[in-house]
Amino acid sequence: MKVYLDNAATTPMDPLVFEAMVPVLKDGFGNPSSTHFFGRKIRSLIERARKNVAKHLNCTPGEIFFTSGGTEADNMAIQCAVRDLGVRHIVTSTIEHHAVGHTVEKLKAEGLVELTYVHLDENGHVDLQHLDQILSTCPKTLVSLMHANNEVGNLLPLERVSEICEKHGAIFHSDTVQTMAHYRFDMKVIDKVHFLTCSAHKFHGPKGIGFLYVNKDIQINPLIHGGSQERNMRGGTENVYGIVGLSKAMDVAFENLIAHKEYVIELKSYMIERLNSSIEGVAYNADCNNLARSLYTVLSVSLPPTDIAPMLLFNMDIMGVACSGGSACTSGANAGSHVLAGIEAPVDRPTIRFSFSRFNTKEEIDYAVDCLAELYS
Ligand SMILES: Cc1ncc(COP(=O)(O)O)c(C=O)c1O
Known part of the structure; x- marks a missing residue:
């Protein structure tokens, strides 16, 4: 997939x-x-x-x-x-x-x-x-x-x-x-x-x-x-x-702005729920799990410290999930992000940014969460 x-x-x-x-x-x-x-x-x-x-x-x-x-x-x-x-x-x-x-x-x-x-x-x-x-x-x-x-x-x-x-x-x-x-x-x-x-x-x-x-x-x-x-x-x-x-x-x-927006918000909320129940200690950077004050297409996930942090994005990619560590320039390499530094995100917690569109499905969210949970198991 x-x-x-x-x-x-x-x-x-x-x-x-x-x-x-x-x-x-x-x-x-x-x-x-x-x-x-x-x-x-x-x-x-x-x-x-x-x-x-x-x-x-x-x-x-x-x-x-x-x-x-x-x-x-x-x-x-x-x-x-x-x-x-x-x-x-x-x-x-x-x-x-x-x-x-x-x-x-x-x-x-x-x-x-x-x-x-x-x-x-x-x-x-x-x-x-x-x-x-x-x-x-x-x-x-x-x-x-x-x-x-x-x-x-x-x-x-x-x-x-x-x-x-x-x-x-x-x-x-x-x-x-x-x-x-x-x-x-x-x-x-x-x-x-x-x-x-x-x-x-x-x-x-x-x-x-x-x-x-x-x-x-x-x-x-x-x-x-x-x-x-x-x-x-x-x-x-x-x-x-x-x-x-x-x-x-x-x-x-x-x-179809309203329908698209509602659909994508649903995907984002679903991913938050699935992550919360699948990965212990998961958190969210800045205010991105506050649906009223954040862009509905972006979810910046703050993950528990792990030895495989530098390999997370690479492994997700191998498993078929394209996501990013921060901005596009850092995709594929977990390089430092000036944004995460700017919001003083904890340096020992790896970040993965998932970002959605109306072309994504709940099945895709399930797959991405399962892959990440597997890496954390
Ligand atoms: C907030 C923001 N500003 C500017 C840009 C640059 O846009 P473009 O790729 O069209 O040059 C981007 C693209 O990543 C962006 O996310």
Whole structure:
């Protein structure tokens, strides 16, 4: 049996998405910047996709900029905010994805910004009082805090954070790569958020495509210079197949969002129950077994100390279960995770992250738990 429980790293493409992309892959070869028929036909696909994405987010198409994925979108938001919006101070956390963490560290190393890390509480949640306190003393600040953590699943109250940022005139960027198309975003409601990011391969779309949402109140210049694509905001011939796939993946996700969410929550709760009754001393990192305050697709399991800790992931892989030790970069090697260090997870307890999608089944969960229990027997 082969079981894929690493959906926070990437998800399998939905067949409906694949079908939507095929005609474009076969016949949609025109360059969208060409003014002749072949180009115009493809340009219209891009603009239709942009409108569709904007409809799902309840924003305007002009606020959506397609990128090569989440990493580029995070980079664009942060680097352009510093360069174009007079930001001299960034507030972030120690558990951000490297797309954010390494970007802000680079800006600090170049002497362009001061960096402050907001405190996390005992469950790994951002301490909002501390955030409020930091912002009350710092002008021209960018706050970059992820909506859901990709390793331990903690959720940030986006609206509340956006209100705190607004109170102090800070710009707010949230890495929503793990939550886009897993939750509804209504940009007319969370209208104080300035930047959001998306990556299609996290919700059964293709890899190498995503977008940056830029609130209409914010004016930035391109990060990637070249042609006049994306209304002069990102040079480079557009990834048309990807854009069409991303748009379709959003349609499929939002059409049955509640049903998919309930189904996956059921899988996650089932796995918690099965683990609790199969492995003595099992625990959960941060707040990921708190269903109300964690991303429903992620379960970060803290296992009892064992001599075979370095071999756990390898053995699970041999038994046919794909899971991860932390972020995707550490899959297959139980390398140290800055997130687990950031939440001060006990170093003697190995972590396995299981992450789910609507394509998983209870039988797969049973199999994965049985394999892990066997390793612990
Ligand atoms: C929270 C988060 N941000 C950013 C990224 C990067 O996205 P992409 O793979 O599209 O570059 C990921 C992917 O693992 C992620 O989980």
